Structure formats: C-alpha cells, structure tokens
Amino acid sequence: MTTPVLSARGLVKTFGRVVGLDGVDVDLYPGEVLAVIGDNGAGKSTLIKCLTGAMVPDAGELRLDGEPVHFRRPQDARNAGIETVYQTLAVAPALDIASNLFLGRERRRAGLLGSVFRMIDKRGMRREAESALAGLGIGTLQDMSQAVETLSGGQRQAVAVARAAAFGSKVIVLDEPTAALGVRESQQVLRMIDQVRSRGVPVVLISHNMPHVFEVADRIHIQRLGRCAGVITPRSHTMTEAVAIMTGATTLAETPGRTTADVGEPA
Numbered sequence: 001m002t003t004p005v006l007s008a009r010g011l012v013k014t015f016g017r018v019v020g021l022d023g024v025d026v027d028l029y030p031g032e033v034l035a036v037i038g039d040n041g042a043g044k045s046t047l048i049k050c051l052t053g054a055m056v057p058d059a060g061e062l063r064l065d066g067e068p069v070h071f072r073r074p075q076d077a078r079n080a081g082i083e084t085v086y087q088t089l090a091v092a093p094a095l096d097i098a099s100n101l102f103l104g105r106e107r108r109r110a111g112l113l114g115s116v117f118r119m120i121d122k123r124g125m126r127r128e129a130e131s132a133l134a135g136l137g138i139g140t141l142q143d144m145s146q147a148v149e150t151l152s153g154g155q156r157q158a159v160a161v162a163r164a165a166a167f168g169s170k171v172i173v174l175d176e177p178t179a180a181l182g183v184r185e186s187q188q189v190l191r192m193i194d195q196v197r198s199r200g201v202p203v204v205l206i207s208h209n210m211p212h213v214f215e216v217a218d219r220i221h222i223q224r225l226g227r228c229a230g231v232i233t234p235r236s237h238t239m240t241e242a243v244a245i246m247t248g249a250t251t252l253a254e255t256p257g258r259t260t261a262d263v264g265e266p267a
C-alpha cells in the first residue's frame with residue numbers, strides 16, 4: 001500500500017455554532033491531482049486552510065509522509081513543502097516576474113556582495129525564473145523583468161502556480177486557479193497542473209468548474225455540509241452524478257458509479 005503524502009483524519013473546525021468541518025478524512029497520494037468540489041459553504045476553503053496551516057483545526061490529525069504534523073501558521077506548512085496558491089493571488093503587482101517567483105526567498109549574490117551587502121542576484125533569479133516557467137510549458141512570458149501588473153490574468157496565475165511549483169516540494173494546493181480566466185488561459189493552467197503532476201508532486205485542486213475538474217483530476221473529493229460525501233473518479237462517475245452527490249440529490253451509496261474499486265488509492 002502506498003503511503004499518502006498528506007493525510008488528514010477526523011478534521012473538525014467550528015465557528016461558534018457554525019460547523020465548517022465535521023470530521024473529514026483526506027488522503028493525497030504521490031503524483032495525483034485530487035480535486036475538492038462542493039457547494040457554497042460546503043467546507044472546501046476551511047478544509048484546505050486546515051491542511052495548509054491557515055487555520056488550526058479543533059480536532060483531527062494531519063500526517064505528512066506518514067509523520068504527524070501540526071501546522072500553526074501557513075509558514076509551518078510552507079517550510080514542510082506545502083505551497084498554496086489562493087484565489088486572491090498573493091503576487092506583488094509592481095515587482096517583476098522573477099522577483100515575484102522568489103518573493104521572500106530572494107537569492108543573494110555570491111561572496112561578500114551577497115553576504116555583507118545583501119545584494120540580490122537579479123540575473124540569476126531571472127535565469128531561474130525563465131527555466132521554471134519553461135519547465136511548466138509556459139512560453140508566453142518572455143521578459144522576466146516585466147512587472148506583474150502588466151500581465152494578463154492567466155499569465156499572473158501562471159506566475160503564481162510556477163512559484164508554488166518551484167518551492168512546493170511535497171504538495172501544491174490550488175484554490176480556484178481558473179475561476180477568473182478565459183478558455184485559453186484556463187487550458188494553460190490545466191496543462192501546468194498536468195506538468196506538476198508528471199513530476200510526481202501531488203496537487204489539491206479546489207474548483208467549482210466541473211469540466212476542468214473532470215479534465216485534470218485523478219480523484220474527486222466531494223464536500224457537502226462540512227462532511228465528505230464521497231470520493232469518486234472521472235472514470236467512476238459522470239459530471240451529473242458528481243453534482244447530484246454534491247447537492248444531496250443522491251448519495252454515493254445510491255450512485256456507486258461504474259467502478260468504485262479504484263477511488264481509495266490511485267492506480
């Protein structure tokens with residue numbers, strides 16, 4: 001049996017009398033894209049916040065590579081190799097592409113210039129930024145010294161995903177990465193997700209966009225009213241069935257799908 005890269009058991013998070021998460025289990029296996037879908041208020045954001053240190057769950061446990069972990073803040077998760085790209089992109093618009101990729105992790109110049117004068121290795125960062133983007137199949141960004149505020153929405157998203165891919169050594173979490181994008185730009189982001197997966201780094205993808213989810217996900221975790229209503233795959237269930245489970249029109253037990261044997265752990 002493969003050990004999940006990230007696994008959660010019995011996550012609970014309440015906000016006063018509102019239950020955000022009511023005992024949720026998640027397993028993320030190496031090299032898979034796990035989509036998290038659910039209606040508004042189903043607990044998707046709360047779930048990823050608990051997985052990435054942005055919220056501390058009231059109960060439940062998290063394991064990374066089989067070892068228990070306790071994230072108190074996003075930096076704890078980041079240090080452990082979990083990178084998150086939130087819907088509200090954390091890019092610095094006035095800075096250029098290379099600086100955004102290395103934000104908070106700037107490379108210093110070699111020797112005394114770097115260690116004493118704290119001079120930043122701009123040229124080296126631009127070179128690395130170029131190869132990071134090229135490695136993800138992004139060819140539309142030619143000038144790494146271009147300010148991010150001058151980029152299109154899709155290009156900005158590409159920079160944010162590339163940043164996560166460059167530093168997320170274990171897990172990458174993407175919150176609605178295609179929500180604000182057009183068809184072509186969305187396809188580009190989906191291709192990037194594919195590239196990240198092919199490097200063996202698993203991705204958690206939160207999305208409302210069913211066609212995108214069905215195009216790129218290996219498995220789909222359905223959140224409903226703070227609980228996991230089931231885990232399906234694009235092969236086991238249709239989009240219509242997924243939506244029916246998501247909205248409570250049916251249950252996983254009533255709609256077991258074509259094959260359910262492979263949903264526990266990806267083949």
Ligand SMILES: Nc1ncnc2c1ncn2[C@@H]1O[C@H](COP(=O)(O)OP(=O)(O)OP(=O)(O)O)[C@@H](O)[C@H]1O
Binds near residue numbers: 018045223
């Ligand atoms: N900080 C908070 N304070 C109070 N209630 C909260 C807070 N965050 C989330 N909730 C509640 O927890 C539940 C789950 O919310 P969550 O944002 O996780 O859902 P979601 O599936 O991400 O929804 P959406 O698709 O609308 O973003 C909702 O009832 C929400 O109102």
